[in-house]
Amino acid sequence: QIEAEKRGGKGAKVIFVQSQAKEVIYNLLRDSFRPMNITSIYEALKASVPSAVLKTCLESMSESPNGGPNSKSNGSDSDDDDNHSGNGNGNGDGDGDDDGD
Numbered sequence: 001q002i003e004a005e006k007r008g009g010k011g012a013k014v015i016f017v018q019s020q021a022k023e024v025i026y027n028l029l030r031d032s033f034r035p036m037n038i039t040s041i042y043e044a045l046k047a048s049v050p051s052a053v054l055k056t057c058l059e060s061m062s063e064s065p066n067g068g069p070n071s072k073s074n075g076s077d078s079d080d081d082d083n084h085s086g087n088g089n090g091n092g093d094g095d096g097d098d099d100g101d
Contacts, residue, residue, distance in 0.1 A: 003047040014048055021049045022057045
């Protein structure tokens with residue numbers, strides 16, 4: 001709140017709800033219509049969206065197909081980082097047995 005008031009004036013509103021924050025972020029990016037990094041977005045929003053909320057919203061918006069403020073993240077990670085490719089024989093050495101060599 002203090003940071004938001006320093007940048008935005010007395011009574012500046014801090015947004016913690018992601019759906020509201022996404023709408024504010026989306027409107028800023030649409031109106032700016034220029035590439036912005038997370039620091040310039042944070043500064044342009046005058047700290048009304050805390051950096052942790054901003055980061056989470058941007059990650060969520062970048063994963064959604066349309067990226068708009070009404071896009072919803074279901075919490076699933078489409079990258080499947082834990083899905084390691086292998087040959088399915090159990091030990092991953094490629095020879096078809098489970099002895100590891």
